[in-house]
Amino acid sequence: MIKELFEHKRLIYELAIRDIKLRYRKPFLGFFWMLIIPLCTAIIYKILFSDFMHASSGRYPFFIHLMTALLPWAYFASSVQGATTSILGSKNIINQISFPRYLLPISTVLANLINFLPGILVLIGFLVVFHIRVSGLIVFLPVVILIQTGLSVGFALAVSSLQVIYRDVEYIIQVLLMALFFLTPGVYTLEELINKTNPLFVKIYMLNPLVGILNLYRIVFIGSYVNNMPKEINFLNTIIIPVLCSLVALFVGYSVFHKYKSRFSDYLNI
């Protein structure tokens, strides 16, 4: 399969570019929307949580705390959500041309990855503006992105194939993503959670691979973060769990896809 993926890298790229072009061709501001949306979201959340509800993130501005969570989160959520309809929405292609169907969800993830990259530059820009020392660990950023991409591709493969047959998947995913968003330290900080809830819940909470991945992002971006982390953040739940989950997701996603793909042609056109 890896070999096949490599053979079709051109097609994946073309499909991803198609996704992005379709999204940004018409609007006047075009590709700037890629930056404007997470920025605006961050500003809204900052006003809501930090200024009204007095949430705080200690040694670095709350705005940076939000940005480091929202950008990767947007990448994950829009990958999975976009992938649900990636097969169903391309039925005119599928009906007529034979190519590996899994290229469609994968290209959706790739499109969102491309969408995500300029956001990183903006984030680094803000770090500079807020006089925050960028961690030397930033060299590991590609690894962190890779882990998250693996997780996204796994989910994308599973939901895109399930959606063809069970059309409820789209809505279930919508609800699950919303729940998952509030189960990751995005609009609040980990310290707050640890202080306010019981230790058992915190233990379970830390098993969420997205918590680990968000922590990884903060570790590689924010210079002082790694030295001031609460003791609940450990090697296991920041690195081992995300990597394992991402591998398992890839495997399960591929198996699910493989299992259902033969039934696509029956269900696609109804």
Added chain:
Amino acid sequence: MQIVRLNNVGRKFQKFINIDELSDSDIGFKSQAAEDGAFWALRNIYISIEEGEIIGIIGRNGSGKSTLLNIIAGGLPVSEGEIIVKGKVSALLGLGAGFQDEFTGRENIYLNASLLGMKRHEIDKVFSDIVEFSELGDFINAPLGSYSAGMKMRLGFSVAIYKEFDVLVTDEIITVGDISFQKKCFEKMAEFKRQGKSMVIAAQEMGLIQRFCDRAFLLEDGRIISSGVPAEAVEQYEMLLNKKKILSEGSRSYMVTETKRWATDMHEWGRREGTKEATIKETVIFNKWGKKTNRVKCGEKIKIRANFTAHEEIDVFHFGIAIFREDGVYCYGPNTQFDGLATARMGKRNGYFELEYNELLLMPGVYYFSAAIWDKNETFAYDYHKCNCRIEVMGDPVFGQLLSLPYNWSNLRFEMFSNKKYLPNVDYLIDKWESHVNTDSTCFESLTFLNNYGCRDTVFVTGKEFKIKTDFKVDKSLGGSLKHLFLWIGIYRSDGIYCHGCMRKIVSCGLNSEILVYPKLRLLPGGYRVSVGIWDPNANRFLAYSHGVHSFNMISDKKDHGTVYLDHHWNWYIPKGEVV
């Protein structure tokens, strides 16, 4: 070289019928219905496409053309069978797969070509040719949404043909363009043909099929019902269209479609029952010399006489004589009511009735006769002797075969071989019902049934002409052993009873076409299946076969029971009733 080969390909679709809606309208879904609520859009498709061959696919709407094209193009997986493709397939179905209205023509070329499997540098190389062929000019940089349908089609066609391919699969969209563009398409296709590329075209435009194709296949209800030279297939198609018109007027509604095929009471054989107002005293059999016997030769004249005594006066009654094979297979059971004969009022005296067969077309073996005097509606018998008259038919037995029907092969050829010695051992096929085996060296391409008008059909009338046409290939590698190979065709009842089989020598390598003719197929109503095989008597096995895969139905205006209609006539002497 074979580029594409479809081997018993079938494609099943879910029907997704809404139960609520179904109850409102009593739509009857016929033949293709499968057990699990799915239906077969295609079944038993055998096609092989040679290099440089142009294949036409014709058929009515919904006959399975698009499904077939999609399967060859690789867009649709098969539900059974296999498809072997050696080479690249390019498909041109519908207007440009994956075309995006928001994109310019240029972007769409790149996207569409990548989807078709082209590499970036390949696209760059042919890009200007594509633009030129599509005659789009400056429009190539305008969004596709602003194109006319014809422009989109031209663009799609241009991209598809500039991809490297060995087989081009297309439907009739090539006929969408204006005359000058069509002409260009045809020139391009002729060029492909010269280059040795193959094409599969589905179209309603019969002129195109006849002008362009080397071979054509006619689809109906998802099966190939005709294949061969385009002109012939087109003719069949036109006949089919006309026939459907006639059939839809319901002219066959009064025909009988099913009969009794088995003795239901074998454990009661030898007994008799009845209300005894009239009793049959004895049943005797006469051979062609008029001599009393219980052994006759296969195909000879025979007369069965039943002597009876009436104890009461009976107004309405009729006689029946049935013959069963010893294993309970119902061979034939006519009665005077089915034959539309009126009997006079019966008085209290002795009489007899006789049934005379001109030819007893039953294979050698042991059979039993039943004789009965029935009431008006065959609800009860006055007297009914159940199979208590044994008869032995003599001759060369052919194992398992029930009937000895007159037949001939349409291309006459002097043949001498002892049928007995080379006869296929049909035991070999037991447990292989509805299966088929084709090999690289021998394979069956098609099997079709023709009615008395020469049309392909699957429903036939008892007593009318019936032909089985089969095309099969024998590879040259078998040339040496050719004189030992035989084509065998067998007709089975749908419950698996072997009715009749015949065989002939295979004389040449390559594509063979044989037509088996039954001048009067006397099978009675019901479902039948046909098996074909290439028998190698030396190896004592079939090199290729298709066993019970193809089916046809018999219908009749007679209500006789059994399997075969035998020419017969009745005679009787009925004592006059006493006038009161």
